[in-house]
Amino acid sequence: MIRTELVKTLRRPRTWVTILLLNALPTLVAVLLALTDLGPRPGSGPAFLSAVLADGTLFPLAALAIILPLFLPVAVAVVAGDSVAGEAQQGTLRYLLVRPVSRTRLLVAKLVAVIAFVLLAVVVVAAVAYVVGSVLLGDQALAASVSGTVLTPAQVAVRTLLAIGYITLSMLGVAAIALLLSTMTDSPLAAALGALAFLIASSLLLTLDAAQTLQPYLPTRYWLAFVDLFRDPIFWRDIVRGIGLQAVYVVVFLGAAWANFTTKDITS
Amino acid sequence: MKGWQRWLVVALGVLLLGSIPPVLAALPATESDVTASELLASVRSSDEVAFTGYAETVGGLVLPVTQDFTDLVDLFGERSRLRAWWAGPDDWRVDELTATGETGVFHRSGASVLWNYEDSSATLAADPVVRLPRAADLLPSALGQRLLSEAGAEEVSRLPAERIAGRDALGLRLVPSDERTTIDRVDVWVDPSTGVPLKVEVYGADATVAAVRSRFLEFTPGAPDPEATWFVTPPGVDLSFTEVIDVAEAANQFAPAVTPDELAGLARRSGLVSIGSLGQYGRGVTLLTAAAVWDDLSRPLRDQLEGTPGAVIDENGVYVSAGPIGLLLTPGSRERSSWLIAGTVDAATLAAAAAEVRQIPVPDR
Numbered sequence: 001m002i003r004t005e006l007v008k009t010l011r012r013p014r015t016w017v018t019i020l021l022l023n024a025l026p027t028l029v030a031v032l033l034a035l036t037d038l039g040p041r042p043g044s045g046p047a048f049l050s051a052v053l054a055d056g057t058l059f060p061l062a063a064l065a066i067i068l069p070l071f072l073p074v075a076v077a078v079v080a081g082d083s084v085a086g087e088a089q090q091g092t093l094r095y096l097l098v099r100p101v102s103r104t105r106l107l108v109a110k111l112v113a114v115i116a117f118v119l120l121a122v123v124v125v126a127a128v129a130y131v132v133g134s135v136l137l138g139d140q141a142l143a144a145s146v147s148g149t150v151l152t153p154a155q156v157a158v159r160t161l162l163a164i165g166y167i168t169l170s171m172l173g174v175a176a177i178a179l180l181l182s183t184m185t186d187s188p189l190a191a192a193l194g195a196l197a198f199l200i201a202s203s204l205l206l207t208l209d210a211a212q213t214l215q216p217y218l219p220t221r222y223w224l225a226f227v228d229l230f231r232d233p234i235f236w237r238d239i240v241r242g243i244g245l246q247a248v249y250v251v252v253f254l255g256a257a258w259a260n261f262t263t264k265d266i267t268s
Numbered sequence: 269m270k271g272w273q274r275w276l277v278v279a280l281g282v283l284l285l286g287s288i289p290p291v292l293a294a295l296p297a298t299e300s301d302v303t304a305s306e307l308l309a310s311v312r313s314s315d316e317v318a319f320t321g322y323a324e325t326v327g328g329l330v331l332p333v334t335q336d337f338t339d340l341v342d343l344f345g346e347r348s349r350l351r352a353w354w355a356g357p358d359d360w361r362v363d364e365l366t367a368t369g370e371t372g373v374f375h376r377s378g379a380s381v382l383w384n385y386e387d388s389s390a391t392l393a394a395d396p397v398v399r400l401p402r403a404a405d406l407l408p409s410a411l412g413q414r415l416l417s418e419a420g421a422e423e424v425s426r427l428p429a430e431r432i433a434g435r436d437a438l439g440l441r442l443v444p445s446d447e448r449t450t451i452d453r454v455d456v457w458v459d460p461s462t463g464v465p466l467k468v469e470v471y472g473a474d475a476t477v478a479a480v481r482s483r484f485l486e487f488t489p490g491a492p493d494p495e496a497t498w499f500v501t502p503p504g505v506d507l508s509f510t511e512v513i514d515v516a517e518a519a520n521q522f523a524p525a526v527t528p529d530e531l532a533g534l535a536r537r538s539g540l541v542s543i544g545s546l547g548q549y550g551r552g553v554t555l556l557t558a559a560a561v562w563d564d565l566s567r568p569l570r571d572q573l574e575g576t577p578g579a580v581i582d583e584n585g586v587y588v589s590a591g592p593i594g595l596l597l598t599p600g601s602r603e604r605s606s607w608l609i610a611g612t613v614d615a616a617t618l619a620a621a622a623a624e625v626r627q628i629p630v631p632d633r
Contacts, residue, residue: 047368050386054504065368144502146370147363148383148390224367231363231370233496235351237322237486248285255278263271
């Protein structure tokens with residue numbers, strides 16, 4: 001079942017079009033930086049963007065920081081929101097369930113397919129950005145960590161891989177929320193928009209001092225903690241909390257999706 | 269399993285997960301029969317204690333000052349995240365973390381390297397005699413030690429213990445006896461094994477919300493890795509040198525005035541006798557600073573202060589308060605310097621200080 005869903009995801013043109021679009025903005029930014037040699041002012045702009053003018057090999061991180069707040073979660077919400085509701089809308093869900101596979105396994109397979117899509121998208125964005133950054137912005141033998149210490153290329157590579165893994169995990173909460181909504185409606189658009197509304201609310205509450213007690217539990221709270229992988233020594237506190245929080249969102253929302261989907265009358 | 273049973277399982281799971289944080293927070297801290305005086309003494313002798321830690325500070329002060337002091341506004345008006353490696357008073361590093369970067373101070377042997385990732389800059393500066401507060405000053409350890417350093421035994425009492433950074437911290441309350449201060453109380457929670465303050469809250473008069481709150485979320489006693497406090501200039505970055513570390517030091521070097529030994533009944537603080545245009549006065553948390561400033565610094569500041577809601581303008585100048593901190597700027601002109609007087613003292617004390625410093629002869633520019 002998982003293999004079937006993975007193959008289905010990879011064969012869909014939409015998957016590759018989405019990944020192509022995710023690459024478009026970071027590539028445009030790299031071209032503009034190379035042409036103008038103008039970085040963002042300190043304290044403004046995405047993380048690492050001010051550093052890539054000196055070392056283009058850091059551009060994968062800047063590219064991920066560019067797509068992380070909006071474009072990546074939109075893509076995840078669309079894909080996850082479509083996973084069950086899309087089948088229902090096309091009238092294929094009841095045929096899917098005719099097979100001797102439990103609904104729980106189908107749900108897990110759908111989530112795994114979404115995670116695979118996120119990992120693929122993040123890896124492709126990072127790889128394209130590495131090539132674009134190295135070619136357009138150049139590189140240097142040693143890079144500075146956020147804390148001002150020296151990082152070797154091997155250290156940068158390992159930490160970039162960890163960042164890719166962390167960003168992929170950070171999307172689990174969005175995927176689980178969209179998947180729950182996808183089991184509650186036959187409209188993929190409604191499911192995707194519902195998940196995005198949740199994220200917008202989370203981002204808004206993060207800016208309010210009055211919402212401080214809620215902030216540790218908001219799904220977007222620790223997204224930017226991948227920057228902590230490039231401090232020296234690595235600051236694990238928020239990374240560990242971010243992973244734990246995403247795990248809680250998966251347990252709660254996937255659990256609710258399971259409770260809803262396994263008892264639902266499927267008519268389409 | 270029926271439908272309602274599945275939903276019950278999910279609801280119980282949510283309840284279980286949701287109850288973990290409040291249950292952990294409600295775990296009681298172990299009390300101790302240490303007296304307030306003994307705890308005060310242990311704090312005072314803790315400045316040599318080595319540790320590593322992570323702290324968050326929250327400032328609730330909206331300081332009505334200008335672009336020369338934006339760091340100060342951020343420091344006392346916003347949330348700061350600090351990592352600290354503390355080998356001793358002369359060997360430490362404190363990083364202020366931001367979402368997209370970091371600024372760090374590597375301090376060793378009377379000099380500091382100031383690192384700014386987003387500026388890609390490293391600056392070596394000798395410790396100035398006088399400077400503005402910086403992030404490292406708001407670490408609970410530094411802030412608590414400083415605020416309690418001159419407290420009298422009759423000014424402190426015990427508070428219930430709390431769990432701070434996973435440790436049982438003993439509470440201590442300072443209520444200053446000097447009626448001129450605007451600080452109502454300072455609450456400090458102290459690690460009993462080291463004497464290091466782990467949490468500090470500073471309250472102004474009649475305030476229910478702390479003007480400044482600082483607490484460790486991670487704290488590990490013991491010497492940090494020696495390499496952690498040592499700055500090596502990274503490739504592509506030039507290490508620059510500066511003699512003037514901030515505006516306070518610049519004002520000290522360039523304004524032509526001599527401050528008195530006593531101001532508004534407050535004695536000059538020891539160790540700063542040789543400083544001319546800038547004087548610090550008072551004891552404990554009753555503090556006053558007076559500085560002669562030129563028009564290019566005072567003019568934008570005066571505009572800002574006069575436009576602040578609640579500003580009082582009279583013959584002494586313009587007075588504004590931000591929580592427990594009061595600021596008074598005396599009249600001046602392009603040729604004539606003004607006096608900036610600030611501190612944790614009431615308006616009457618600031619006005620008395622203003623009346624005194626205005627009698628000090630200062631040559632025109």
